[in-house]
Amino acid sequence: MPPPIATTIAKKLESGGSGQPVRKDKKNLIAPCFYYIKRYQRAWGAGGLLFVLAFLVILYITTSPIILDRYDHQRHTERAWISKPSTLQIQNLKLSWAMKDRTVELSIRGELSNVSDKASESQDLTIILLDNSDSQLHSWDHKIPPQLIPPKQHVDFYASAIAPPEEAVAAVVRISPSPTQ
Known part of the structure; x- marks a missing residue:
């Protein structure tokens, strides 16, 4: 797991002569943080997609009467019996x-x-x-x-x-x- 963004920023900051925090190197400070964020966004995107796909497959299997062999033939042929x-x-x-x-x-x-x-x-x-x-x-x-x-x-x-x-x-x-x- 990457270090939290706040601690990374705190380590990279130094105090200047006037007591204000000053960044030493902006490139080194910003790039690793964005790298970690983008990496976890990509992982969540693929993982989230797999999770949603698995959820839909399970939902289809549990609710489909044909797969579970609960198909009600009498209900679906009812109109044929009603008409002469x-x-x-x-x-x-x-x-x-x-x-x-x-x-x-x-x-x-x-x-x-x-x-x-x-x-x-x-x-x-x-x-x-x-x-x-x-x-x-x-x-x-x-x-x-x-x-x-x-x-x-x-x-x-x-x-x-x-x-x-x-x-x-x-x-x-x-x-x-x-x-x-």
């Missing part, structure tokens, strides 16, 4: 473009099928038009009349768009979530 499994599927989807009265018309046909063993209520559809890079250009909701679809049966649907965006090259049809889901 989908019993409806879109099948046999067909897209066609046609010219009618100098305007392009996009026709979308398909089937809303009940794939479960129980009767299911029909749901509305959302139709999304996409460009070459699969970016959404336009979307709309398509209403299907409320009806009960028997098990393993389907309901045909038809939707059209007059003068869709010129960049549209594909469409995605999704089943809109019901208010109870």
Whole structure:
């Protein structure tokens, strides 16, 4: 451990003729003191950094549920249990473009099928038009009349768009979530 700064200064001072302390050599007096201060600042900086890093690693290990194998699978899959499994599927989807009265018309046909063993209520559809890079250009909701679809049966649907965006090259049809889901 270096000598305290105050004792180093006291040893380097001499009294002059008038009784006032006079420094003999300023360079020798100041340089060693700064050397000791800088050396301990550097040591504290590296040591402090290591201490903080070790503290963060220990904190992560003690609080991470995955590392301690306390991961609560039921809590993280709770939303999947709350939502009803989908019993409806879109099948046999067909897209066609046609010219009618100098305007392009996009026709979308398909089937809303009940794939479960129980009767299911029909749901509305959302139709999304996409460009070459699969970016959404336009979307709309398509209403299907409320009806009960028997098990393993389907309901045909038809939707059209007059003068869709010129960049549209594909469409995605999704089943809109019901208010109870």
